[in-house]
Every structure is written in C-alpha cells, then in structure tokens.
Amino acid sequence: MNAIATEVTPVTPRKPWKNTRATLKTATINGFFSAVLATALYTFTGLDGILGWYVSFIISVMVVMAIVSKVTGNGKSIADQVAPVVISAGFATVMIPWISLIGTVVQRGVKGIYTGFFTHDMLVNSMDEPLNVGGISHAIIGTLIIVGIATIIAAPLGIIAALYIVEINGKAARFVRFLTQAMSGVPSIVAGLFIYSTVIITVTHKNNAFAGSLALAILMLPTVARTSEEVLKVVPREIRDASYALGATQVRTTLRVVLPTVRSGLITATILGVARVAGETAPLLLTSQYFVRFTTNMFNSTMASLPTYVFGALRTGTENSLARAWSASLVLIAIVVFLSVIARLLGGRSTGRK
Amino acid sequence: MSDSISTDSTTESFVPSITPNVASVTTEHTSRNAENLEVNGTTTGLEARGVHAWFDKHHALEDVSIHFPQNTVTGLIGPSGCGKSTFLRLLNRMHEFIPKSAMAGEVLFNGEDMYASHVNATDIRTRIGMVFQKPNPFPAMTIGENVLAGPKLAKKKVENPDDLLEECLTRAGLWKEVKDRLKAQGSSLSGGQQQRLCIARALALKPEVLLLDEPCSALDPGSTLRVEETIVQLSQSMTIVIVTHNMQQASRVSDYCAFFLSDGGPGRLIEADLTTNMFSNPKDERTANYVQGRFG
Structure with a gap:
C-alpha cells in the first residue's frame, strides 16, 4: 500500500448519525397512529380527564412503536425502540407532580408577598388581618x-x-x-x-x-x-x-x-x-x-x-x-x-x- | 522450584559479584557503580534479608534477599503477580497499609532494620520516596502545592520554598513546561507531565532512596524517555529501585536487575546480577527465557 497524499479532493462535511428524512417520516407516522389509538382508548375505555389522556397516549406510543418496528424490522429491536419511550414517559410522569407543586405554591404564595412581609413580625397583628400588615x-x-x-x-x-x-x-x-x-x-x-x-x-x-x-x-x-x-x-x-x-x-x-x-x-x-x-x-x-x-x-x-x-x-x-x-x-x-x-x-x- | 539456585533459600544478603573482566566490558553506567560496590560490605544502601510477605493467608513473597548498593539503579523484572510491587512496597513500609498484610525478615536501611519496633515508619517514608504506577497528583492542590506537599505533610520546615520548587521540578525535567503555570491544578497536566510532577513531589523531601513502581506504564514513548533520563540523572545522588515490565527500559536505565518469578505459589527472587550479565549471560534458564521474551 503506497498511500502518499498528493492532492486533496474537496469534501463536504456530513452527519450520517443524525436523523434522516426517513426516520422523521416514520416518527410522524408513529405519532399520528398513536394519537388515533390514544383517542380511541380515551373514548371507549374508563380513562378520564387529562391524566387519562396522558396514560392512554403513552400506552399507544409504545404499542404503535412496537408494531412498526416489528413490521419494518429495520435495525433496532423492539426493546431498543420502546425503552427510550418508557424512560422519557417515566421522567415526564415524575416531573408532573413536581412542577404542579412548585406552580401551586408560587401561584398562591405571591398574593401575600409585599416588602413589609420580610421586615415585620406578627407582634401586633393576627393571622387573619389583611395581607398588607404583619410579616414573617x-x-x-x-x-x-x-x-x-x-x-x-x-x-x-x-x-x-x-x-x-x-x-x-x-x-x-x-x-x-x-x-x-x-x-x-x-x-x-x-x-x-x-x-x-x-x-x-x-x-x-x-x-x-x-x-x-x-x-x-x-x-x-x-x-x-x-x-x-x-x-x-x-x-x-x-x-x-x-x-x-x-x-x-x-x-x-x-x-x-x-x-x-x-x-x-x-x-x-x-x-x-x-x-x-x-x-x-x-x-x-x-x-x-x-x-x-x-x-x-x-x-x-x-x-x-x-x-x-x-x-x-x-x-x-x-x-x-x-x-x-x-x-x-x-x-x-x-x-x-x-x-x-x-x-x-x-x-x-x-x-x-x- | 526446590532445586532452584541458592538465592532462593539463603538468608545471606545477595551481593552481585563483579569481576574485573566483566567490569571492563560494561557500559559507563556500571563502571560508575564499580566504585560503589567497594563499600558493599559495609552498611550503605538498602538491603533485604529473608523477606516474606503475606496478604491475609496468601503467601505473596518468599525469602527474598538482595542488596541495593548506594547510588545505583536496580530494575525489578518479572511477570505480573510475581511479587515485585509487593516487594517494592515493603522497602518503604507501604505494605502495612494493606489490611491483613504481614511480613517476615529484615529490611536494612543504612544498616538498621526499618521494621525494628523503635523505628518510626513515617520517618522512613520521608527518607525513601515512592512514585506509583498511576500518576497521582493531589487533586485539590496546584502544581506548586503538589511539589511542596511532602515537606508540608511531613511537617518539615523548608527554608526557601521557591528555590526548592524550582530545583525539584528541574530535576524531574518539568520546570520549563510548567514554570509559568505553577498555580494551575496538577490534574490539568498530561499523563506524562503528571508522572514527572509526582517524581518532583517525591524529590522535595530529598530522599536517599527512590522507589518507582512501573512509573512509565501509562506514558507515551516521549514521556517515557524523559522519565528515564530523569532516573539516570537522579541515580548520581540517590539509590533507585524501579519495577518495570519493559525489558528495554530495564536494560536502558538499570545497573542491576533482579528477576522475580512465581510458579503459582509465592513469588521468589530467581536471579540478581549486573544488568549486562542478566541480559547477555543469565545463570538461570528461566531468566534467559524471560529476558528474551519467551514467556511472561
């Protein structure tokens, strides 16, 4: 092998590891069928409210992805396809109560906050008095x-x-x-x-x-x-x-x-x-x-x-x-x-x- | 192993024999050491007498007797698991930090057994420095602090820290590379630089003996070369014992070589001699096989 560099042919950089158009298309189709299935689940089962829709959507995504990867059979196994969805769903589920809790405290808490709240104590005020007197x-x-x-x-x-x-x-x-x-x-x-x-x-x-x-x-x-x-x-x-x-x-x-x-x-x-x-x-x-x-x-x-x-x-x-x-x-x-x-x-x- | 050569069973110190005609064919290294050998019979340098080592019930090292003359470099060679590193750690009382470890025999340092009950182990370690296989600068210290960590940790007063810093880094061959960033973290250096930093750190206590445990195993050839040059230079003023798996390295830097081997049982010292003899004319067949790369 006599590999001696003589001339450099111009090369365009590319990213073969990024999602191609085809995978984006698959993802869109997955999403669409998942939404359809989720709506069906939501309508015909006892699942109710925002939480019900959330649960049915997560289940649908897993089912649809499993079916699609089984049918197309391209590269990744069913487990590899479904596992990230399970993990992401778990993460989102954990974040819901956390965000809800912080949100509620901020939303209800800002009402009573004024500058005096940080400088006064409750010596001459009762808990029931208007929010512009007394503090913590x-x-x-x-x-x-x-x-x-x-x-x-x-x-x-x-x-x-x-x-x-x-x-x-x-x-x-x-x-x-x-x-x-x-x-x-x-x-x-x-x-x-x-x-x-x-x-x-x-x-x-x-x-x-x-x-x-x-x-x-x-x-x-x-x-x-x-x-x-x-x-x-x-x-x-x-x-x-x-x-x-x-x-x-x-x-x-x-x-x-x-x-x-x-x-x-x-x-x-x-x-x-x-x-x-x-x-x-x-x-x-x-x-x-x-x-x-x-x-x-x-x-x-x-x-x-x-x-x-x-x-x-x-x-x-x-x-x-x-x-x-x-x-x-x-x-x-x-x-x-x-x-x-x-x-x-x-x-x-x-x-x-x- | 029962029929092996006399070094296995003798408890007398092993002094490599040297004859005039051997000395005449040796390199400049060994001719320098010929002077040192004349004081072998006295109490200089470091000497192990009938040393054994155990880890709990595992007998790791059996009956090793060897003398390291002052201001020489001795290479400890042998396949993995033959007890070289264990032996090295016995030479500055680092062995005892391993839980359930035990030892037998004597290690004479300037004629005195360092395992005698009245000897202060921390004092021994300040006089016998050690450099480890993996570069281990202190993560929470800067380059400068790392070098001066020894005197500080051992509570030794330093007259002029800046001079000591420059001297140690120069001797370790690192001064030019780091003199402008002594306040940077030690971990910001490359692996080879970190290892030379560790050598500089060991030098700051002005040790009489320096023990190196495969100091170049994680380094690239360029850094290895620089560390080897450092070792040769340092050997003019201190006794050096180096564990190495690299036969070329052993032949390049060492004046004496000691070959350790384990046949499944405890490691033993098979042969020790001038490096030139060990490589050109070893007495034991196993030594010959090992240095020529036929096993291990």
Missing part, C-alpha cells in the same frame, strides 16, 4: 437560627462518623453504619418527642429554640453521615498512598489531602441535611414551638420558624391566614434553593475537579 421576619430569622445551630451540631458529627467508617474503618465501623441507617428511618416526631422528654422535661423545664435545633440535628445526622461516607469512598486509594509515601501520618493525610479533595462533596452532604430538616414541623411543634415576635433568645424562649408559622396560619383557617401560609411556604422553598445555590458556588470553587 421573625419566622425567617427563627428558621435560619434553628437550622443553622442544628447544622453546626450535625454536620461535623456526621462527617466525623463518615471518617470513622471510611478512614479509620475501626472495629465498630459496621455497627456505626448500621446505626446511621437505622437513624435515617426515625420519624421526625419521634426525634421531637425524644428531645421533649430528655431535654425539655428533665433539664430546661420549658420549651426553647435550642431544643428545636437538637431535634433537627438528630434528623440531619444520618443524612450527612451517609452522604459523606459515599463521598469519602470515592477518593481513590492512590491519593492516600501518595500522601502516606511522603511520610504523612493518617491524621495529616485525612486533614490535608482527603478532606480538601472531597470538599464540594461534603458541602453537598450538608446541603442535603439542611434540605432534609428545613421544612420539618412536627419536632419543632414539640420543642421550639412558635412565638409572635422577633427573638434571638435560644434558651429561654420559644422561637418562630417558617414551618410552625405555616402550621399556625393553617390552623387559623381564614382566607387571609391561608394566603399567609402559602406565602411563607414559598419563602421557605426559596430559602432552601438559595442556600443550595450559595453552598454549591462556595463548594465548587477551587476543588480541583474539572
């Missing part, structure tokens, strides 16, 4: 304080538990892992009851915000620990070996090499923990309860928080108080999203991951 500043601050203290307690403990399981891998590692798994199944009200009976009844003798933080910390701990464990497991042994081979002790290897490597992962673990507890209501009703005005007194006073504010507003049950509940829910969701974004930005910076 006390509940926002309360949630930030209670969840913040819970994070300060639970995140280090969770990460330490994960370090014990992965880095030290001591004799009790399996037991600790079993405990964290069991803890993640604890109902939130049980965490509240536990703190109520051990801290409030026996030590403080009255409800306070710190007890709320403790209850949330109990719920946060397993989430942080298990996620951190998964993150730490990803660090390759070669990285640890490199550090040991440079004469580093295990402590310095963990602090200087392993933890910086997984910084963004540990921050994610903490965010997941925060997101897990930020909306918890039951444990707070038993511990920090609700307070109408702004306070930072952790130990001697009950404290408002967004979930308990929503709970209170719902119990009042008037039109205005329900609107307040929706608005506070919207703010709660926004805060969790905002915190996640901030933490992502902090964690993503200079971690060395591409």
